[in-house]
Structure formats: structure tokens, C-alpha cells
């Protein structure tokens with residue numbers, strides 16, 4: 001298999017001018033690259049006794065679902081505003097390109113449950129931090145955070161390390 005990074009497509013000026021969008025659909029679409037990605041995240045967190053994987057809509061669902069299955073854990077969807085049908089907790093945050101609100105079901109897990117947060121990419125860390133705050137407010141014990149891509153220049157992974165010691169990303173884009 002080629003370097004994992006080569007499976008990620010960069011789309012310039014999406015969703016707005018100046019953003020280099022790191023598109024992981026090309027990685028998800030390649031059987032060997034997708035398997036390698038899931039295997040690497042499972043290996044990184046296999047000793048953390050994860051009880052639930054929390055995945056952030058929408059690419060975090062694809063990745064988090066596969067990782068949860070392999071770790072023998074449950075899955076908790078963290079969704080954009082207005083999508084979850086039952087009682088929710090919510091958190092509003094700032095994205096690299098705009099504002100957004102994330103929601104999670106109030107009863108998504110029990111107090112003290114060991115939670116692994118998964119998303120495709122960490123940029124400024126606002127999205128992951130909002131998700132971590134939802135999990136922490138419900139009494140979850142965040143044992144890990146896993147991403148395919150880190151954009152370290154935007155400082156997100158450093159921000160997330162304040163909440164969680166075990167932060168893993170498989171690829172980093174420095175520009």
C-alpha cells in the first residue's frame with residue numbers, strides 16, 4: 001500500500017476561499033487504505049478498555065462505527081443540531097470556517113463509562129473540544145481521542161491534550 005497520506009484528496013478553496021479541504025472520502029473508498037486506517041486506530045486504543053466510541057457527524061460516524069465494532073465497544077453519535085430524536089445536551093463552538101452546535105443524547109452512556117472520541121480530522125480543535133465537553137458534562141471518562149488527520153499549525157491537537165492524555169492522529173499536514 002502507498003503512504004496513507006496519498007489517499008487523501010486536497011480540494012482547494014472548499015467550502016470557502018483559502019481552506020485546503022482534506023477529503024477523506026478517497027481514503028474511505030480504497031479498501032486497503034480504509035482497513036489500514038481502522039487497524040491503526042484499533043491498535044492505538046486496544047488497551048484502553050473502551051466501552052463506547054463517540055463519533056462526530058458525519059465522517060466520524062463512518063470511522064467511529066468501524067473502530068467501535070473492532071474494539072467490541074458501543075457507538076454514540078454526536079450530531080449536528082436538531083437531528084437526534086430524544087432528549088439531548090448541546091454545545092455551540094467555532095469551526096475553522098463558521099459556527100456550529102453539536103448534540104448528544106442525555107442517556108448515551110452511564111457516568112464513568114470509558115469513552116473514545118473519533119473524528120476524521122482535527123483543525124482548530126473547536127469541534128473535538130465541544131464533543132469532549134458534552135461527554136464530560138454527562139460524566140464520561142474520556143480515555144482517548146483518535147483522528148486520521150491533524151493540522152498541527154491550527155493548534156487543535158494541543159488543545160485537546162488538555163482534556164485527554166491519549167491523542168492519536170495518523171497523518172499530519174503541516175501547510
Ligand code: AMP
Pocket residue numbers: 019020021022023056059094095096119120121122123124125126127128156
Ligand atoms: P475544527 O473544529 O477546526 O478542529 O474542525 C474539525 C472539523 O471540521 C472536523 O469534523 C473536520 O471534518 C472538519 N474540517 C475542518 N477543517 C477541515 C479541513 N481543512 N479539511 C477537512 N475537514 C475539515
